[in-house]
Amino acid sequence: MVENIVAQFLEKPETYSIYAFGNGHIHDTYRVENKDRASSDFLLQKINQTVFSSPEKLMENISVTTNFLQETLEGTPQLTVISTREGGNFFRDASGDYWRMFPFFKDLVSYDNPAADAAIAKQQIESAGHAFGKFVGDLRELPIEKIHPILPDFHRVTWRLEQLQAAIQADPLGRVATVEREILVVKKLIPKMTLLDAWMDMEMIPVRITHNDTKFNNVLFDQAHRAKVVIDLDTIMPGCIHFDYGDGLRTAAVTAAEDDVQGVTVDWDRYEAFHKGYLAATEEWLTPFEIETLPLAAPTLSYIMSVRFLTDYVNGDVYYKISDPMQNLRRAQAQLKLAQLFLLKPDLEEVVN
Ligand code: GN1
Numbered sequence: 001m002v003e004n005i006v007a008q009f010l011e012k013p014e015t016y017s018i019y020a021f022g023n024g025h026i027h028d029t030y031r032v033e034n035k036d037r038a039s040s041d042f043l044l045q046k047i048n049q050t051v052f053s054s055p056e057k058l059m060e061n062i063s064v065t066t067n068f069l070q071e072t073l074e075g076t077p078q079l080t081v082i083s084t085r086e087g088g089n090f091f092r093d094a095s096g097d098y099w100r101m102f103p104f105f106k107d108l109v110s111y112d113n114p115a116a117d118a119a120i121a122k123q124q125i126e127s128a129g130h131a132f133g134k135f136v137g138d139l140r141e142l143p144i145e146k147i148h149p150i151l152p153d154f155h156r157v158t159w160r161l162e163q164l165q166a167a168i169q170a171d172p173l174g175r176v177a178t179v180e181r182e183i184l185v186v187k188k189l190i191p192k193m194t195l196l197d198a199w200m201d202m203e204m205i206p207v208r209i210t211h212n213d214t215k216f217n218n219v220l221f222d223q224a225h226r227a228k229v230v231i232d233l234d235t236i237m238p239g240c241i242h243f244d245y246g247d248g249l250r251t252a253a254v255t256a257a258e259d260d261v262q263g264v265t266v267d268w269d270r271y272e273a274f275h276k277g278y279l280a281a282t283e284e285w286l287t288p289f290e291i292e293t294l295p296l297a298a299p300t301l302s303y304i305m306s307v308r309f310l311t312d313y314v315n316g317d318v319y320y321k322i323s324d325p326m327q328n329l330r331r332a333q334a335q336l337k338l339a340q341l342f343l344l345k346p347d348l349e350e351v352v353n
């Protein structure tokens with residue numbers, strides 16, 4: 001019973017209503033809402049151990065990061081980890097499930113997509129870009145060896161392609177025959193989409209502590225559409241700036257949901273708004289090569305997601321939560337379309353040649 005879990009973290013668990021919450025693709029998430037509206041609410045999550053096989057290390061990363069930010073950025077709202085009543089940063093139940101709790105920011109909200117209104121969208125996106133860029137900047141003084149590479153090769157294209165190849169080989173549900181067209185496009189794009197891997201291997205791009213899941217819905221806004229708190233710190237680990245900049249654009253510079261194959265297009269005004277916000281927060285310390293190669297980030301991150309969704313579709317939907325049996329395929333198609341659209345950016349020619 002989830003009430004018993006809440007009791008591990010909070011006194012008087014009976015004073016809270018607990019219900020499923022949010023659109024995350026990975027964990028089981030609950031909002032723990034105080035029945036007396038004036039008090040604090042919380043977010044409770046059961047960690048997905050198929051994805052995160054070392055929950056202790058995962059929570060260590062989040063605690064180290066949030067503690068560091070708390071100390072260095074006093075006075076601004078920050079994500080924190082709510083301790084168990086025994087003082088731990090997670091609770092392990094009798095069946096071996098790991099649970100954790102965060103504050104729930106009642107006055108702030110997240111959106112899966114920017115607002116339909118162009119002016120509001122621009123404000124939200126520029127502010128989100130700034131918040132995600134600032135996040136990496138705020139962590140520059142945190143020694144990188146304190147952070148575990150919790151999901152190694154997470155955004156490594158060549159590794160993602162190997163995973164896809166393995167799924168194609170196994171083809172457990174006979175789905176490969178239905179996705180030949182997608183596989184063909186994935187293969188066609190390989191030369192451009194593995195450039196980032198190569199630059200990292202050649203150490204042309206610095207390794208930084210990055211967020212790695214900078215979806216538009218991973219930042220919380222106030223009523224005036226200002227981005228206030230970056231959330232979902234599961235994938236904090238050593239990475240490169242392109243991962244965050246690219247995943248932000250993949251989800252902010254678009255006009256429709258992640259799985260909306262027909263609807264999804266790149267909105268270049270939104271792209272510019274994100275770029276402007278991101279650069280304002282980062283250009284002082286990014287290297288010239290990082291800045292020069294940023295246009296490759298959005299297509300590469302869209303491509304990675306496409307390959308991952310396609311792999312999961314072929315594998316029989318074992319990784320991501322899905323709403324219907326075709327959702328992973330639609331996600332893969334929409335993200336592949338996005339990758340190709342992002343590749344049309346005029347200043348990309350110089351970068352890839
Ligand atoms: C997952 O759980 P959520 O929605 O924040 C995934 C990200 C993907 C994203 C695609 C640990 O993130 O890498 O970009 O779905 N997280 C993990 O929407 O795999």
Ligand code: MG
Pocket residue numbers: 024025026213232234
């Ligand atoms: Mg996540």
